[in-house]
Amino acid sequence: MAKRDYYEVLGVTRTATDVEITKAYRGLAKKYHPDQNPGDEEVVVKYHEVSEAYEVLKDPTRKQIYDRYGHEGLAQAASGGGGGAGVDLSDLLGQVFGDFLGGGGGRRRARGPRRGEDIEDVLDVDLLEAATGVKKTISIRYEANCKECSGSGAKPGTQPAQCKRCKGSGAEYVSAGGLFSFPQACRGCGGRGAVNPDPCKACRGAGRTEARESLDLNVPPGVDTRVRLSVPGHGHEGAPGAPRGNLELVIRVREHKVFERDGHNLICQFPVSFARAALGGPVELATLTGQKVTIEVPRGAQTHTTVLRVAGHGMPDLDDPRRKGDLLVILVVETPTALSPEQEQLLRRLAELDGTPPPTPRKGFFGKLKDLISGDGPPTEQRK
Ligand SMILES: [Zn+2]
Ligand SMILES: [Zn+2]
Structure with a gap:
């Protein structure tokens, strides 16, 4: 039998606060308590279902995994992602969450909105420039939140709806054969967990647009090929309100005719x-x-x-x-x-x-x- 969605079990929305979750649980636990319903097998099952949902949703880490990857995510986390016992849940969280871009879609996160992704690029310099250092003005393109819809992707005045395919988790599971399955971004919503029935015209519902900016860079003397220059705060924009990622430039020194x-x-x-x-x-x-x-x-x-x-x-x-x-x-x-x-x-x-x-x-x-x-x-x- 397929497991029911924990939020559905508790009768709360995905955006419910801890207090609302606890309140809902207490009400249902009382209602389905075996002492109140002697001999009713179906109610006992429900009681256990409610308890299990609450055990997960009251724990911030497990809740986060469930929000993202559903029941399978929790099962994988419990089995250590297939790598045996003793795996730190927060490590796993970092690993699996690292695969996804963006955030939002009404999903709550313990650590606030997601920071923007870094931009990786190559910066070519001449050997002489590498020797003396050089000031360069470069033009970069980055993903920004759409200004029209503030990144929601929904036409101003309308609200995004939860994605039906992934129930708002943003992830779906691809079987890798046997017992294993891997999470990947939901194809229904691109990993956002939400869809826009009435999409914003400016960004076609993506919530993101491309922006450009020009940057003055100081390339220090002595750089060599593969040296990284990090420019904080000039990567892609994150979820609304989150800091931008970094611009990570990898130096490539051009060959010189003589030296x-x-x-x-x-x-x-x-x-x-x-x-x-x-x-x-x-x-x-x-x-x-x-x-x-x-x-x-x-x-x-x-x-x-x-x-x-x-x-x-x-x-x-x-x-x-x-x-x-x-x-x-x-x-x-x-x-x-x-x-x-x-x-x-x-x-x-x-x-x-x-x-x-x-x-x-x-x-x-x-x-x-x-x-x-x-x-x-x-x-x-x-x-x-
Ligand atoms: Zn837009
Ligand atoms: Zn989806």
Whole structure:
């Protein structure tokens, strides 16, 4: 036999106060008390039904579960949601209630109207912006309560009615096979527990509309991809009277053409001529922020393996922007392709000194240059 709705059993509405519930229970308990009705089996059943309804509705947590998920919800809660004994009811409540958006529909809640949902979004910044910090103006869209109907969804002057499908609980159960069933938002009312026979025109009965706002954001220096920026109070609107949710932005740093990030350090490749690599000496390079710094190329620098560290020109620390990582400069030695007649002459001379006739050296050109300057063959006046 299907269980009757507890409110129906006590003959009260879903919005009844604790006092009204207790009063109704006392009246019925007296009426159906077995002592008053000796030998009447049907009345005994009713007495137990009334007692059971009251046991649930007088307990705020169980009442909340029942309001949301009905008899099945209570059964699941009692069995620990299928996970055995010892489950805290309020934990379960948090879990199952977390699946639902919005609230209202005449349902009473112990903790006041429901706070709005958070908005999750991605915020793209350039690597330079991530290094220096940046002010950004962004436009967000959020769900707001319809101003025409104050979020009820009912045409102004009319009242929403309890959803018949879920009896106002907002939930219905989907069988998962066997003994288990899972609550999901009622398809009759979208989880609101109420329907509007005469819907508000502005929001088509949804009670919600889309709103936009523009926000000025300060992105702090040092942010990296996946860093979250939380902007409290700029999420979706909650139930009427409840605070808005938060805007949760996840940073995504765009790739830079020159600089690559590795934690707090920046890495870049820097081209040097083979002559500079061989002889060593100062070269000037521009950092991510455009600052010119002079670095000293060591004599005999090797392509892709000689790495120079420029301290303090990496990314700032998010917690303490004064602390900065380093810039690691990977030297890339460039082999010339277009030679002036003078350059060609010099290179031919170099090749001759090395003892291997151009143009088909077995070793790479630079390898020989290295041999040359490391003192294996050529006279020292080749060194500058
Ligand atoms: Zn409306
Ligand atoms: Zn419903």
